[in-house]
Amino acid sequence: MPLDPARTVAELRELRELTEDENGAQRVAWTDTWEQAREWLRGKVAGTRAEEDVDAAGNQWFTLRGRSDRALLIGGHIDSVPNGGWLDGSLNVVAGVEVLRRIAEEGTPELTIRLVNWADEEGARFGRSLFGSSAAAGSMADQDELRSRVDAGGTALPDAVAAHGVELEAHSQLGSAAAYLELHIEQGPVLESLDLPLGVVLGTFGVERHSIIFRGQAAHAGSTPMDQRRDALAGASRLELEIREIAKRTGGGAVCTMGGVVTKPGIVTSVVETAECLLDQRHLDAAALASMLEEAKRASERIAQEENIEVEWQRIWNIQPILFDDALIDLADEAIRETAGTSHRLPSGPLHDAAEVARAGVPTVMLFVQSLRGLSHTKLEDTRAEHLELAVQALDRLATKTLARLSK
Amino acid sequence: MPLDPARTVAELRELRELTEDENGAQRVAWTDTWEQAREWLRGKVAGTRAEEDVDAAGNQWFTLRGRSDRALLIGGHIDSVPNGGWLDGSLNVVAGVEVLRRIAEEGTPELTIRLVNWADEEGARFGRSLFGSSAAAGSMADQDELRSRVDAGGTALPDAVAAHGVELEAHSQLGSAAAYLELHIEQGPVLESLDLPLGVVLGTFGVERHSIIFRGQAAHAGSTPMDQRRDALAGASRLELEIREIAKRTGGGAVCTMGGVVTKPGIVTSVVETAECLLDQRHLDAAALASMLEEAKRASERIAQEENIEVEWQRIWNIQPILFDDALIDLADEAIRETAGTSHRLPSGPLHDAAEVARAGVPTVMLFVQSLRGLSHTKLEDTRAEHLELAVQALDRLATKTLARLSK
Numbered sequence: 001m002p003l004d005p006a007r008t009v010a011e012l013r014e015l016r017e018l019t020e021d022e023n024g025a026q027r028v029a030w031t032d033t034w035e036q037a038r039e040w041l042r043g044k045v046a047g048t049r050a051e052e053d054v055d056a057a058g059n060q061w062f063t064l065r066g067r068s069d070r071a072l073l074i075g076g077h078i079d080s081v082p083n084g085g086w087l088d089g090s091l092n093v094v095a096g097v098e099v100l101r102r103i104a105e106e107g108t109p110e111l112t113i114r115l116v117n118w119a120d121e122e123g124a125r126f127g128r129s130l131f132g133s134s135a136a137a138g139s140m141a142d143q144d145e146l147r148s149r150v151d152a153g154g155t156a157l158p159d160a161v162a163a164h165g166v167e168l169e170a171h172s173q174l175g176s177a178a179a180y181l182e183l184h185i186e187q188g189p190v191l192e193s194l195d196l197p198l199g200v201v202l203g204t205f206g207v208e209r210h211s212i213i214f215r216g217q218a219a220h221a222g223s224t225p226m227d228q229r230r231d232a233l234a235g236a237s238r239l240e241l242e243i244r245e246i247a248k249r250t251g252g253g254a255v256c257t258m259g260g261v262v263t264k265p266g267i268v269t270s271v272v273e274t275a276e277c278l279l280d281q282r283h284l285d286a287a288a289l290a291s292m293l294e295e296a297k298r299a300s301e302r303i304a305q306e307e308n309i310e311v312e313w314q315r316i317w318n319i320q321p322i323l324f325d326d327a328l329i330d331l332a333d334e335a336i337r338e339t340a341g342t343s344h345r346l347p348s349g350p351l352h353d354a355a356e357v358a359r360a361g362v363p364t365v366m367l368f369v370q371s372l373r374g375l376s377h378t379k380l381e382d383t384r385a386e387h388l389e390l391a392v393q394a395l396d397r398l399a400t401k402t403l404a405r406l407s408k
Numbered sequence: 409m410p411l412d413p414a415r416t417v418a419e420l421r422e423l424r425e426l427t428e429d430e431n432g433a434q435r436v437a438w439t440d441t442w443e444q445a446r447e448w449l450r451g452k453v454a455g456t457r458a459e460e461d462v463d464a465a466g467n468q469w470f471t472l473r474g475r476s477d478r479a480l481l482i483g484g485h486i487d488s489v490p491n492g493g494w495l496d497g498s499l500n501v502v503a504g505v506e507v508l509r510r511i512a513e514e515g516t517p518e519l520t521i522r523l524v525n526w527a528d529e530e531g532a533r534f535g536r537s538l539f540g541s542s543a544a545a546g547s548m549a550d551q552d553e554l555r556s557r558v559d560a561g562g563t564a565l566p567d568a569v570a571a572h573g574v575e576l577e578a579h580s581q582l583g584s585a586a587a588y589l590e591l592h593i594e595q596g597p598v599l600e601s602l603d604l605p606l607g608v609v610l611g612t613f614g615v616e617r618h619s620i621i622f623r624g625q626a627a628h629a630g631s632t633p634m635d636q637r638r639d640a641l642a643g644a645s646r647l648e649l650e651i652r653e654i655a656k657r658t659g660g661g662a663v664c665t666m667g668g669v670v671t672k673p674g675i676v677t678s679v680v681e682t683a684e685c686l687l688d689q690r691h692l693d694a695a696a697l698a699s700m701l702e703e704a705k706r707a708s709e710r711i712a713q714e715e716n717i718e719v720e721w722q723r724i725w726n727i728q729p730i731l732f733d734d735a736l737i738d739l740a741d742e743a744i745r746e747t748a749g750t751s752h753r754l755p756s757g758p759l760h761d762a763a764e765v766a767r768a769g770v771p772t773v774m775l776f777v778q779s780l781r782g783l784s785h786t787k788l789e790d791t792r793a794e795h796l797e798l799a800v801q802a803l804d805r806l807a808t809k810t811l812a813r814l815s816k
Contacts, residue, residue, distance in 0.1 A: 188631025205630055209676055219782060221665035221688045222613055222757020223596025226655050228782075233666055234652070237645035244642070247634050257629035258641055260674035268617055268667040268686040268724065278676040280629045316676065349630020374627060374636075 003102045003396050005389035011094050012388070015040060015078075016086040024379030025086055029058075029079040029120035029131070030160050037078045037090075041117060044097050048104040050115065055173055057135030058119030058161060064100060066109040072403055073114050073180040073362070074099060074395070075133070075353055077121035084122075085381025087185045087388075091369070093117045095183050095392045099399050110407040111178060113399075118353045133353035136173035137360035178406050179328060180357040180364040183395045185383055189374030190346050197387040198394050199344040200332040201366035204355040205255075205282035206289045206321035212239065212300060216309040218265055218273035229271050230308050235300070236261050236275035238307075242299045243279065250292050253347050256281045284321050284347040322355040328365035328402065335397035336367070340390050367394055411510045411804050413797035419502050420796070423448060423486075424494040432787030433494055437466075437487040437528035437539070438568050445486045445498075449525060452505050456512040458523065463581055465543030466527030466569060472508060474517040480811055481522050481588040481770070482507060482803070483761055485529035485540070492530075493789025495593045495796075499777070501525045503591050503800045507807050518815040519586060521807075526761045541761035544581040545768035582765065586814050587736060588772040590762040591803045593791055597782030598754050605795040606802050607752040608740040609774035612763040613663075613690035614697045614729035620647065620708060624717040626673055626681035637679050638716050643708070644669050644683035646715075650707040651687065658700050661755050664689045692729050692755040730763040736773035739813065743805035744775070748798050775802055 019027045019037050027037045038060055042052060050062040063071075076092020096115045103109050118136075123129030149157040186192075191199050214235030219228075236258075243256035259278040266272070279296065283289040297313060304311040329345070336343035348366065358364035369391035372382045383391075427435045427445050435445045446468055450460060458470040471479075484500020504523045511517050527540030557565040594600075599607050622643035627636075644666075651664035667686045674680070687704065691697040705721060712719040737753070744751035756774065766772035777799035780790045791799075 186631065187628055188633075189627075189636050190631075190633060193636065207630070219597075220595055220757055220784065221663065221667060222615070222690050222759075223594065223598075224663070224757070224782060225596075225598060225661070226652060226663060228597050228601065233648055233669065237648040240641055240645040241649075244634060253633070255629065255632070255634060257676075257679055259629060259676040259678055259680065260671040261641065261669050262674075263668040263670075266668035266670075266686075268665075268688050270667050271665055272667065278674075280676050282630050349628055349632070351630075374632060376628070 003098060003393065005098065005392035008095050008098045008392045009385050009388050011044060012086060012090060015090055015094065020086065020379070024083040025080040026082060027078055027080040027084070027090070028082050029122065030163070034079055038117065041078060041093060041097070045100065045115070048100055050100060050104065055136065057132045059132040059136055059173065060117040060119070061173070062100065062115040064104055064109065064113040066112040068111050069176050070178040070406065071112040071114045071176045072399065072406065073116055073177050073357070074399065075116040075118060075180060075182050075357070076184070077118040077353060079120055079122055081122045081377050083379060085376055085378060087381055087383055088187065088376050089121055091185060091388065091391070092183050095395050098392055099396045102396060103399070109403065111403055112176070121353055130351060130353055130356050133356040137356045174357065174360050174362050177362045179402050180354060180362045181395065181398055181402065182352060182354040183367045183369065183391055184352060185376065185381070186368040186371045187350055187374065187376035188371065191344065191368060191370040192372065192374065194344060196342055196344050197340050197370050197390045198336045199346045199368045200329055200336060201324060201348045201368055202329065202345055203284055203321055203323035203358070204348045204351050205284055206286055206319060208281045208289060208293045208318045209316040210279045211314045211316055212277045212279055213312045214275045214277070214304065214309050215312070216271065216273055216307070219271040221269045221271060224271060231271050232275040232309055233263055233272035234307050235303050235309050235311060236277050238303045239277065239296070239300050242303070243281070243296055246292050246295045246299070250283065250288055252283065252285060252288060254283045254288065254292060255349065256292065256296070282349060284323070286321050289321065319351070322358050324354070324358055324365045325363035327405070328363055331401040331405065332365045332367055332398050335394045335401055338397055339394040367391065367398065411506060411801065413506065413800035416503050416506045416800045417793050417796050419452060419505070420494060420498060423498055423502065428494065428787070432491040433488040434490060435486055435488040435492070435498070436490050437530065442487055446525065449486060449501060449505070452502070453508065453523070456508050458508060458512065463544065465540045467540040467544055467581065468525040468527070469581070470508065470523040472512055472517065472521040474520040476519050477584050478586040478814065479520040479522045479584045480807065480814065481524055481585050481765070482807065483524040483526060483588060483590050483765070484592070485526040485761060487528055487530055489530045489785050491787060492785055493787060495789055495791055496595065496784050497529055499593060499796065499799070500591050503803050506800055507804045510804060511807070517811065519811055520584070529761055538759060538761055538764050541764035545764045582768050582770050585770045587810050588762060588765040588770045589803065589806055589810065590760060591775045591777065591799055592760060593784065593789070594776040594779045595758055595782065595784035596779065599752065599776060599778040600780065600782065602752060604750055604752050605748050605778050605798045606744045607754045607776045608737055608744060609732060609756045609776055610737065610753055611692055611729055611731035611766070612756045612759050613692055614694055614727060616689045616697060616701045616726045617724040618687045619722045619724055620685045620687055621720045622683045622685070622712065622717050623720070624679065624681055624715070627679040629677045629679060632679060639679050640683040640717055641671055641680035642715050643711050643717050643719060644685050646711045647685065647704070647708050650711070651689070651704055654700055654703045654707070658691065658696055660691065660693060660696060662691045662696065662700060663757065664700065664704070690757060692731070694729050697729065727759070730766050732762070732766055732773045733771035735813070736771055736810065739809040740773045740775055740806050743802045743809055746805055747802040775799065775806065
């Protein structure tokens with residue numbers, strides 16, 4: 001039986017039916033609905049010879065033994081955010097099932113093929129995303145901190161995962177991995193704006209995330225002349241406009257976002273005393289990212305001086321850019337061109353399990369398929385059926401090319 | 409006994425002792441502490457021949473009959489905001505007692521002299537400021553709305569004021585008023601920055617107060633290229649910077665304030681979808697104020713268009729500028745120059761009971777005394793004792809000049 005991309009679309013709709021309510025997908029990790037989805041996936045793989053095992057981090061592995069123990073991994077995550085979309089994560093695993101079927105059908109493959117359904121990619125319950133892939137990659141360095149996390153209902157993370165037979169011990173599952181492939185919806189507007197179905201992902205952005213507090217002086221809005229004000233909101237406003245210029249100057253896909261400002265006292269009769277800004281900067285190039293951060297800091301200090309206010313920076317979180325494998329990027333490009341005529345290379349703004357796998361040293365690449373209106377993490381998330389079918393074909397072609405390359 | 413300005417300072421300290429806790433003054437209208445302060449004031453006036461009566465709005469009147477029923481009014485308010493300062497409001501009534509004593513001492517005055525302690529100037533409990541003076545001026549047009557107000561403890565305004573013998577019927581107390589004088593701390597930094605103790609107030613600013621909502625599109629901070637964003641915060645930021653230019657261009661003491669911005673979703677990983685701004689614009693000239701509002705509206709629409717976002721305005725509140733009496737302004741200028749050598753004319757940013765009295769057609773003027781660091785509505789509010797004494801002298805001189813002018 002040859003590859004049947006239409007079946008993938010039908011199965012995704014079946015999963016949607018099973019796990020969606022009126023607010024969207026509810027396949028939140030460590031819930032009953034999530035377990036139902038895993039059970040459903042188990043049923044789909046059953047027709048192949050792949051053996052299932054669940055590792056200590058809760059990742060669900062389906063292994064089709066090949067002539068070599070060296071393994072080609074195809075991965076995704078069936079978990080969703082609460083009120084999520086039908087494709088984020090699940091596309092990867094369901095398309096992977098179709099590729100697995102096609103390969104199994106053709107006999108014993110040269111390499112071992114492993115389909116992995118990573119546990120809790122979204123971090124929806126405990127705020128730790130890439131949970132399963134981090135554990136499998138042995139990079140979950142913050143386990144003590146994890147043990148103390150509780151969900152909104154007060155259940156501790158270790159207790160919640162133990163109910164699913166999961167322990168927190170980190171250990172590498174990636175020893176035999178020769179390559180890792182992941183297909184995902186873009187969750188952004190780039191491919192749609194270029195009118196392209198598919199793109200190859202160069203890597204995941206490095207991220208610098210900071211809280212920036214401007215401090216001025218509260219003063220009566222009626223009795224304080226303009227030239228005697230120390231307005232913290234002026235600092236935040238000027239920085240918001242400045243970071244856009246920094247991103248433009250930097251180029252190369254640079255993005256800078258001020259995601260929120262909290263003003264205090266925040267009343268109509270007072271000049272703003274403190275303005276606390278959330279800044280997110282991303283770039284695929286580590287040096288460019290460092291330079292954007294430095295530029296934003298210098299700008300904030302110049303603005304503070306000119307406005308006679310103070311500024312203070314606090315890092316919330318950061319991560320280095322993670323670059324995918326050059327040779328696999330080329331193969332992915334070929335696979336896409338053969339499938340859809342035109343390819344496009346783009347970075348990934350959001351993080352993905354692939355970043356953890358790549359960080360662990362496994363040659364990795366991702367494919368993006370167009371997202372309608374760039375929407376994700378909402379029930380409005382969607383991709384055209386014909387694009388989903390092209391994506392399954394491209395993933396399958398990429399798997400074939402990768403196997404051929406690894407078998408040389 | 410001649411005027412004794414030092415006694416006023418001593419009495420203000422006595423009142424402070426009586427009504428202040430570790431967080432500041434607690435003379436909030438319609439509370440026991442407020443009633444205590446009124447009782448204390450009654451005791452201070454007792455030595456004069458002035459007769460007390462409390463009107464239907466809760467205003468406390470002390471009337472020293474003169475040869476004519478035409479009356480010179482001197483007014484202030486003993487109520488404070490919660491955790492307020494020792495001078496806001498109380499300076500006016502306590503200085504007024506001293507002037508009343510001096511006039512009473514000299515025999516029967518030509519005109520009747522009335523010292524009024526307005527009820528609930530601050531509107532601290534029900535959010536309706538200038539309560540007593542509005543009622544007395546017959547301008548409390550919104551009584552039905554007032555009846556439905558409740559305080560934070562759930563007590564309805566009519567019940568709360570009834571406990572103090574007060575009804576909401578508006579009726580004019582100002583029929584016989586020939587002039588109204590009010591002394592107040594500046595609550596702003598202007599006199600201090602000019603190193604002057606006293607100033608004469610030209611009137612109270614007109615105010616335009618609006619809520620302005622910019623609406624863009626929430627989008628992933630990592631996956632949305634800069635040129636595809638519809639960032640509501642960019643709209644708010646550009647308007648915040650624009651209103652400062654509008655105020656500068658307009659001049660004449662114009663002030664424009666963005667007192668707060670609320671951003672939604674307001675998370676570090678998303679472009680801001682809505683930014684709700686609070687705008688306050690003030691000017692002493694009605695045409696200039698209208699023009700500032702128009703300029704801000706036009707700017708917001710131009711910004712919205714350039715940023716590909718939407719903007720919506722909603723008026724929160726407005727009031728026309730209220731100009732004080734030219735002849736009384738000249739007399740006040742004279743009184744200040746004779747007392748302190750130099751005078752200065754300035755508008756009032758905050759509203760005062762004097763605005764209600766002026767609006768009712770009574771020739772009105774106010775004196776400002778320097779506020780240290782411009783602070784008010786906090787226990788840090790302060791004015792140097794020597795400036796308070798000069799203020800009592802200037803008020804007394806102004807009363808004498810006004811009586812002389814009215815007796816012609």
